[in-house]
Amino acid sequence: MTGRIRAGQLLVWLLLAVQKTVQASIPIPAVVEITQKCVSGFCLPLEYQKLETPFSDTFNTVKVTVEIMDVLQVNDKEFSVTLTMYFSVQWEEPRITTNNTVGEGEWTPIDLQFLNNLWVPNIFIYDLRSFSAMSVLKKLAGVWIVEGKAIYYNQASSVTFLCPMRFDLYPLDSHVCKFRVGSTNLDMTRMRFAPTELTYDETTRNTILDYAVTMGRLHEDDRILPYGELGNYSITGIEITFTRHKLKYLIVYYLPSGLFVVVSWASFLIPPEVVPGRMAMLITLFLVLINIFNIVTTNSPNVEGMTAIAAWMVVCIFFVFGALAGYAWLLWKKKKSCLKRKRLRKLSEEEGKLRTRRKEEFRSKVDDMFLVTFPLLFALFNLIYWPMCIRTNTG
Numbered sequence: 001m002t003g004r005i006r007a008g009q010l011l012v013w014l015l016l017a018v019q020k021t022v023q024a025s026i027p028i029p030a031v032v033e034i035t036q037k038c039v040s041g042f043c044l045p046l047e048y049q050k051l052e053t054p055f056s057d058t059f060n061t062v063k064v065t066v067e068i069m070d071v072l073q074v075n076d077k078e079f080s081v082t083l084t085m086y087f088s089v090q091w092e093e094p095r096i097t098t099n100n101t102v103g104e105g106e107w108t109p110i111d112l113q114f115l116n117n118l119w120v121p122n123i124f125i126y127d128l129r130s131f132s133a134m135s136v137l138k139k140l141a142g143v144w145i146v147e148g149k150a151i152y153y154n155q156a157s158s159v160t161f162l163c164p165m166r167f168d169l170y171p172l173d174s175h176v177c178k179f180r181v182g183s184t185n186l187d188m189t190r191m192r193f194a195p196t197e198l199t200y201d202e203t204t205r206n207t208i209l210d211y212a213v214t215m216g217r218l219h220e221d222d223r224i225l226p227y228g229e230l231g232n233y234s235i236t237g238i239e240i241t242f243t244r245h246k247l248k249y250l251i252v253y254y255l256p257s258g259l260f261v262v263v264s265w266a267s268f269l270i271p272p273e274v275v276p277g278r279m280a281m282l283i284t285l286f287l288v289l290i291n292i293f294n295i296v297t298t299n300s301p302n303v304e305g306m307t308a309i310a311a312w313m314v315v316c317i318f319f320v321f322g323a324l325a326g327y328a329w330l331l332w333k334k335k336k337s338c339l340k341r342k343r344l345r346k347l348s349e350e351e352g353k354l355r356t357r358r359k360e361e362f363r364s365k366v367d368d369m370f371l372v373t374f375p376l377l378f379a380l381f382n383l384i385y386w387p388m389c390i391r392t393n394t395g
Contacts, residue, residue: 039114041100042145050119054093059192062121063090064181064236065154068200071213072158074242076301079165080129081177081240088154090146091121102148110143118151121191126180126235127162134158167301169308171249172389178218180237187231188224195223196236211242253309257292257316260285261378264323268371272330282324289317308389315381319374326370 036043053060065088073082102108125131133155134140140156163177183191200215218237225233264285270278293313300307306314 037114037117039110040108040145042096042098042108042110042148044117045095045097048095048117050117053119053186053190054091054095059188059190060091060121060186061192061194062123062183063194063197064088065090065197066179066199066238068198068215069156070204070206071209071240072207074209074211076165076167079162080160081163081242082158082160083179084134084156084158086154087157087159088152089121089123090150090152092149093118093151094149096145096149098148100148104147106147107152108145108148110145112139112141112143115143115151115153120153122184122186124182124184125159125161126178126182129160129162130158131160132158165301167303167307168305169389169393170300170303171244171253172246172308172393174241174243174393177240177242178222178237179240180218180222180235182225182233182235186233187227188234189231192234193223193236196238198238209242211244214241214243215239216241249309253292253296254312257289257313260289261316261319262375264320265371265374267323267327268367268374272327272334272367275331278327282320282327286317286320286324289313289320293317312385315385319378323370323374326366330366 036046037048038044065086067086067088069084069086071081071083073080075082134157142154144152144154146152159179161177161179163175165175165177167173181193181196183193195217198215198217202213205213216239218235218239222239223235225235227233264282267278267282270281272278293310296307296309296313300310
């Protein structure tokens with residue numbers, strides 16, 4: 001009897017153990033609590049999807065504001081421009097809800113991390129080389145909710161972008177660089193950019209550039225980028241015009257080289273018989289111009305052909321070389337005359353003096369002709385060179 005009771009107790013114990021094991025193996029459904037994401041009294045609805053645009057039935061308007069702090073560098077070797085700026089983007093976000101009373105023109109600063117919960121325009125900068133955000137203890141950026149229905153993002157940054165510069169007219173050149181902002185994959189039917197709001201004060205610039213800088217908005221013709229079957233894409237941005245300061249180059253290169261050409265004409269006033277003085281003068285001027293040309297070539301930007309200042313220097317070198325070649329021709333004629341005189345020793349003294357006088361008069365006439373021809377040719381060159389450079393630069 002006692003054995004049966006113990007067996008029954010053991011069976012009950014086994015049944016209880018099996019029941020606990022089965023209950024432990026059945027998972028208990030987890031209770032997921034979905035909460036609204038809120039900041040400063042502004043909340044996103046529970047069904048908010050940050051992968052969807054705020055307006056699905058029409059295009060979304062994005063405003064870009066650029067406040068240029070400084071133009072740090074215009075790199076002629078790398079064809080790039082570096083700017084420091086406050087880069088700002090603003091877009092409508094009607095899905096934000098709030099119980100606060102929002103006044104007209106009210107800007108509410110919010111935490112930067114809240115931006116991770118929002119839909120953000122996929123901004124793309126054309127011809128971008130580098131974009132770095134400035135930071136001190138943290139990144140110098142901020143987010144505001146404007147009038148409870150728009151997001152405004154502002155960031156201090158250093159931007160380097162490429163510019164298609166051409167230096168054929170160097171140093172009389174000017175360049176137009178376009179800082180263009182658009183969308184990576186949303187065409188004009190889904191996203192459009194408003195004209196860029198630009199702020200720039202050249203008087204506050206800290207750097208000394210080789211250019212005068214003017215800025216403005218992009219022209220309307222540049223604000224639409226056709227991509228064929230992919231559609232048309234909206235673009236905004238600014239247009240920067242760099243005009244090189246010419247006075248330095250006129251004083252350092254153009255004026256001295258032009259004066260050397262003018263000084264070389266003084267050699268036509270020196271009698272051909274004074275060989276050391278005339279030859280030393282022309283050779284010295286020729287070598288100095290060659291040296292200036294080498295300096296100009298070293299300091300000039302890369303071009304496919306020849307720069308304007310290089311063409312000027314080549315012409316100046318040829319003018320001095322022409323004076324030197326003309327004098328060499330006179331010396332050759334004189335030497336030829338001396339050899340002929342040795343063969344005609346039977347000439348009388350009077351005939352010899354007469355022939356010598358005629359040759360001196362001939363050489364004098366040649367110098368007089370050079371003295372008129374060279375200035376006229378140089379003046380003609382200037383009448384062609386300067387209008388052509390100015391007209392091409394303006395065009």
